[in-house]
Amino acid sequence: MSDQSVTQPARALGGMETISVTTTRRVAARVARKRRRFSPFLALVYVFLVVMSVFSLFPVYFVIQASLSGTQSLYTTDLHLFPVHPAFSNFTHVLQNPDQLRLLNWIANTFYVTGLATFLGLALSTTGAYALSRFRFRGRQMSLVFLLSLQAFPGLLAVVGFYSILIYLHFYNVVTGVSLTGLALVYSAGTVTFGAWNLRGYFDTIPVELEQAAWVDGATPTQAFFRVALPLASPALAATAMLMFIGMWNEFALANYLLNSNLTGSNLTFAVGIQTLQSDYRTPWGYFAAASVIVSTPLMAVFLYAQRFFKSGLTIGSVKG
């Protein structure tokens, strides 16, 4: 805010067309010099940024560090901020997919559940959101409120009901509990509200005239939906799918209740499986850290790559007039 006083004269001068290039350059140099001068306020800002960076990076650093040190060296009370004998033994052990630590199975299961649920949830909510945005019918507003009230009942509280309905729909086995497909069904139903509201907001921003023009040219409503509206909504579809995916990837409570671990623990999702490592008194922190690094790295890479689109993505919904 205080930089206005610095840039103000420079801008005012630059705006005048009679000023020579050398003068503007001299002004720019003066501004630059003024910027470089030490200011206690700026120093404070840097200190704050450094403190916040340590706060946000330390846990991440520590897990990477722990994954590289052998399991034993974590149980000493002399502090190592760097692994003494860096080794990949934790990684090789974890990737061998041993019993009770079926990391590869967990990842595959999680991809199956979240992928299926994201696809189902997106398909259901896209058509619904389109109807709620484009068509006018009695109870339209009521449907939106209804979806939102469903969301107000946290899924965990209705867990006994979920169990009964999944048994009724034959997604249940006495030994292994609810199947992964059943879990995906519960998840996709849970994301319908979010998807419908999010996508309706985006469909509202697409001019309806485009589809009307398609109608005039002889397209059926279904063709107008698939050929005109859906391609235009693809950025919103991608963003919604990503948010759904992240949410379900991290879901723990319902999965922990609905899935029964088999003897080797190979039928769990990652969220439930990684937690079973910690339930004992002695947690194998090295294995846990290695598994965390393996799973987080691709997810974090995608996320940090996608973050540059967040700013525009966040304003997308607010464009509507």
Added chain:
Amino acid sequence: MLRVKRSTIAFYLAPMFIVACLVTLTPILYTVYLSFTNRDTLYHSALNGYDWVWLDNYRKLIFNLNSDLYIVILLTLLYVAVCIALFLALGLACALALNNQKIRWLPFWRVVLIVPWAVPSIITALIWRFIFQNPFGPLNQIAVLLFGPHASYSYLDHPVSAFIAVVVVNLWLSFSPYTIIILGALQSIPQELYEAAAVDGATAWQSFRRITAPLLRPALTPFTILSAIATFQMFNTVFLVTTGGPYASATSRGATEFVMIYFYNKVLGNTAGNAKLGFMSAFSVLLFFILLAATMLTLRATNLLASPEGGNHEVRWWKRLRSRLATVQPAKEVQA
């Protein structure tokens, strides 16, 4: 608006509503039904029958001041208040720092501060559990290094420090999204306003008070309310760090046992052999109404229901509620 046949509308809406009703609504209705019974056990069999007891569960919940309902809800509200206040403060500070053009390497700081958001939250909780661990956790090791051997402390075994610990974990999880949201809002404020204020001789604090704060408020309100509701329902992180503990005894309430964790522990957790399912269902239904009220107020506050062409599609009861609320508290326009 597109004019289509009724059958087309039904065709588009049916899949979503069939799945929502079957998979989400039915379990909720079943829970409401259970709340009127005295069912005790989680798994039902012919051996343990249960009866319809009308509103008995609700009477026990509401009129028994010793019941955990009030304490658990108040504790959760305290947690939400502390968390949201800290999120806003820290998010605002970070966003202001990242919006300061005189700071170098802005893209670098931006990525660093966004890292906690990128870590899968399920892993975050477990990492922090290790950080707080005694005696091997790094926090204790650093403390011992700096202040000697008596400085180690079992953070998760003492009520107050466990509460602070789950606040810190949640802060780590949530300050990044707040920073990014506030940064986006800051950058959408027209620069001319600050220039005009500077010409008029406003100090940095004055232009923050009179320009930044009022223009941030409308952008932040909906996000903050939704995040408060989400924090109220928070389960994963707190459960994985403390499992609701520390507990003074096996039957008592834990110091970080917020509503969802309380429900989980009572119905599905260690004491689940004694799950008072009917009673806990009544607890869920009451909780549902609290959350529903919060959601509806959010809707009103943020005007999310408005359709782009305006128009008179509002449901009648909704209109009545709105006008009644409007008479209670006349809506103020934000002075920009």
